[in-house]
Amino acid sequence: MGSRSRGGSGSGLLLPFLLLHLLSLLRCSSAAGGNEPYVGVTIGTAVTNLLSPSDLASFLRAQRITRVRLYDADPRLLNAVASAGARAIVGVPNDELLALGSSPATAAAWVSRRVLPFAGVNASTPAVISAVAVGDEVPTALPSALPVLLPAIRSLAAALAAANLSSIPVSTPLPFSVVEDPFPPSQAFFNQSLARSLVAPLLAHLANTSAPLMLNLYPYYALMQSGGVIPVDNALFRPLPPSLEMVDPNTLLHYTNVFDAMLDAVRVAVRNLNATPGAPPPPILVTETGWPSFGDRRAEPYATKDNADTYNSNLIKHVLEDRPGTPMAPGAQAQSSAYIYELFNEDLRPGPVSEANWGLFYGNGTPVYLLHVSGAGGFLGNDTTDRSFCVAADDADEKAVQAAMDWACGPGRADCTAIQPGQGCYFPDDVRSHASYAFDAYYQSQGRAAGSCYFQGAGMVTTTDPSHDKCLFPGSKLLGNVTGSGGANTSTTPTSDAVGSAIWRLRTGRENGFFLFLQLLLSIAVVIVMDSNFWT
Ligand SMILES: *[C@@H]1O[C@H](CO)[C@@H](O)[C@H](O)[C@H]1NC(C)=O
Ligand SMILES: *[C@@H]1O[C@H](CO)[C@@H](O)[C@H](O)[C@H]1NC(C)=O
Ligand SMILES: *[C@@H]1O[C@H](CO)[C@@H](O)[C@H](O)[C@H]1NC(C)=O
Ligand SMILES: *[C@@H]1O[C@H](CO)[C@@H](O)[C@H](O)[C@H]1NC(C)=O
Ligand SMILES: *[C@@H]1O[C@H](CO)[C@@H](O)[C@H](O)[C@H]1NC(C)=O
Ligand SMILES: *[C@@H]1O[C@H](CO)[C@@H](O)[C@H](O)[C@H]1NC(C)=O
Ligand SMILES: *[C@@H]1O[C@H](CO)[C@@H](O)[C@H](O)[C@H]1NC(C)=O
Numbered sequence: 001m002g003s004r005s006r007g008g009s010g011s012g013l014l015l016p017f018l019l020l021h022l023l024s025l026l027r028c029s030s031a032a033g034g035n036e037p038y039v040g041v042t043i044g045t046a047v048t049n050l051l052s053p054s055d056l057a058s059f060l061r062a063q064r065i066t067r068v069r070l071y072d073a074d075p076r077l078l079n080a081v082a083s084a085g086a087r088a089i090v091g092v093p094n095d096e097l098l099a100l101g102s103s104p105a106t107a108a109a110w111v112s113r114r115v116l117p118f119a120g121v122n123a124s125t126p127a128v129i130s131a132v133a134v135g136d137e138v139p140t141a142l143p144s145a146l147p148v149l150l151p152a153i154r155s156l157a158a159a160l161a162a163a164n165l166s167s168i169p170v171s172t173p174l175p176f177s178v179v180e181d182p183f184p185p186s187q188a189f190f191n192q193s194l195a196r197s198l199v200a201p202l203l204a205h206l207a208n209t210s211a212p213l214m215l216n217l218y219p220y221y222a223l224m225q226s227g228g229v230i231p232v233d234n235a236l237f238r239p240l241p242p243s244l245e246m247v248d249p250n251t252l253l254h255y256t257n258v259f260d261a262m263l264d265a266v267r268v269a270v271r272n273l274n275a276t277p278g279a280p281p282p283p284i285l286v287t288e289t290g291w292p293s294f295g296d297r298r299a300e301p302y303a304t305k306d307n308a309d310t311y312n313s314n315l316i317k318h319v320l321e322d323r324p325g326t327p328m329a330p331g332a333q334a335q336s337s338a339y340i341y342e343l344f345n346e347d348l349r350p351g352p353v354s355e356a357n358w359g360l361f362y363g364n365g366t367p368v369y370l371l372h373v374s375g376a377g378g379f380l381g382n383d384t385t386d387r388s389f390c391v392a393a394d395d396a397d398e399k400a401v402q403a404a405m406d407w408a409c410g411p412g413r414a415d416c417t418a419i420q421p422g423q424g425c426y427f428p429d430d431v432r433s434h435a436s437y438a439f440d441a442y443y444q445s446q447g448r449a450a451g452s453c454y455f456q457g458a459g460m461v462t463t464t465d466p467s468h469d470k471c472l473f474p475g476s477k478l479l480g481n482v483t484g485s486g487g488a489n490t491s492t493t494p495t496s497d498a499v500g501s502a503i504w505r506l507r508t509g510r511e512n513g514f515f516l517f518l519q520l521l522l523s524i525a526v527v528i529v530m531d532s533n534f535w536t
Pocket of ligand 2: 058062063378382
């Protein structure tokens with residue numbers, strides 16, 4: 001605790017992508033461990049009112065979190081992780097490195113005390129520990145411990161091997177700042193004073209033991225330090241027009257986001273170091289990434305809830321759904337897994353304002369902000385305040401959205417009064433906004449039942465309240481009554497009942513007799529079939 005420090009890629013000089021000499025680049029074809037990519041969360045404990053271990057266990061289970069990274073090997077936390085059925089990277093804190101690195105016997109004792117009870121060595125112990133992270137960002141956080149870092153890693157790996165546990169990899173999370181000139185990625189290389197003393201022997205150890213290269217990787221800091229070179233959208237995984245995308249002049253690869261550019265910079269640095277000729281490069285495991293939701297207004301302008309929601313939601317989608325790999329190592333097989341920094345706001349951490357505001361939740365499990373995480377198998381999607389909403393999916397086709405809205409307000413019998421002209425949610429007057437309201441009205445009317453926000457792919461569940469201005473969405477806590485109708489202060493207009501909504505007029509130029517007729521037919525069909533799940 002307390003020795004963690006993030007970012008600090010002060011040495012990572014950011015150059016605009018310039019046309020420079022051509023490098024011939026081999027394509028990394030190695031798979032990232034062969035397993036499915038996953039997203040985990042880091043759990044720091046500098047928190048005033050942290051959930052008790054048993055509450056933590058049910059919280060992890062409710063949020064479908066199956067991978068966590070701890071910064072030590074606290075048995076109470078490991079027991080909570082075990083009873084949630086999840087797995088954990090355990091850590092050796094930087095201030096224990098000296099003892100472990102200077103005495104193999106101490107390292108062996110650490111393994112038998114900390115790891116064995118959670119390594120599944122016999123039927124009465126759970127298999128919780130997925131990896132050991134030795135130290136954290138040692139080159140920047142505690143450079144004086146660098147001489148003992150490799151010895152500590154080797155001693156711990158040897159002790160694990162002696163206990164027949166060589167399947168548990170041992171590595172050390174490096175700060176991204178060990179990579180120099182990361183942009184464009186094709187020119188990256190490791191800090192020369194660390195390359196031979198630390199990185200090369202580390203890579204040899206990793207290759208020898210099939211362990212991943214662990215990196216803490218923060219597009220947020222890259223953005224902060226770029227002096228305007230990096231567009232914020234690029235850091236947040238938001239699509240940019242092709243003309244604004246970053247193009248690596250040496251490879252002509254397009255980078256749609258900074259995260260992938262950072263991963264490729266690491267790949268190039270590994271290849272240029274050539275520490276393990278002939279061996280495939282190690283898979284990269286992102287042991288920390290994230291975005292602060294609050295910071296100093298002047299010094300940390302990008303630390304907002306909106307940006308944090310966007311970054312972390314898009315990261316989850318990137319790793320769990322899209323799985324593009326990176327431009328240099330494309331494909332789901334090469335997709336790196338990542339741990340979001342961090343699960344809880346660590347209010348006790350000193351430093352800049354943002355330092356205490358990286359969490360997805362407060363220590364008691366209340367969300368700091370609500371993620372957009374549809375389609376991630378329920379991962380982090382359980383709104384502990386029991387609020388979720390259904391809106392038009394970002395990437396859904398407009399025609400599909402319109403058709404689904406017509407269904408929701410018609411046969412679906414959602415109360416669409418509030419999006420009629422003159423009502424609270426009429427503005428903004430566009431298909432997506434209206435459909436979002438209609439989808440949500442249907443979703444809430446079905447008690448947020450599983451599948452009631454599908455709409456043939458046009459809907460997505462969000463835990464962010466889409467209410468705005470005077471438009472309160474069904475289910476909003478602002479409404480004070482989750483079953484009430486939205487459209488704030490439509491007061492004199494009584495909300496229409498199910499029959500009323502069945503004759504809801506089709507909007508946006510489709511109010512012709514044919515569609516009304518079709519809709520009527522559909523309503524009849526639905527009444528007959530009841531509970532038809534065609535759309536949802
Ligand atoms: C390389 O790493 C060393 C040790 O951490 C550090 O002192 C030095 O400033 C780094 N060099 C550059 C160019 O950042
Ligand atoms: C959300 O969490 C609550 C409380 O732990 C649990 O009862 C509920 O089943 C969870 N919902 C989903 C959809 O996982
Ligand atoms: C199982 O392994 C643990 C950890 O090594 C040990 O403490 C315990 O005695 C073992 N139990 C059995 C039944 O062998
Ligand atoms: C090591 O583990 C393997 C299976 O993982 C088992 O077959 C073997 O007996 C174990 N050896 C020792 C010495 O525990
Ligand atoms: C690789 O592992 C073997 C045994 O597992 C060990 O003898 C050797 O020293 C290791 N090499 C490196 C470079 O770590
Ligand atoms: C919410 O509305 C329902 C009926 O629509 C009513 O039965 C319930 O008492 C209301 N709850 C609150 C807190 O107003
Ligand atoms: C609704 O209208 C009443 C009276 O005009 C007002 O006091 C109240 O704040 C309004 N509520 C909302 C949510 O706008």
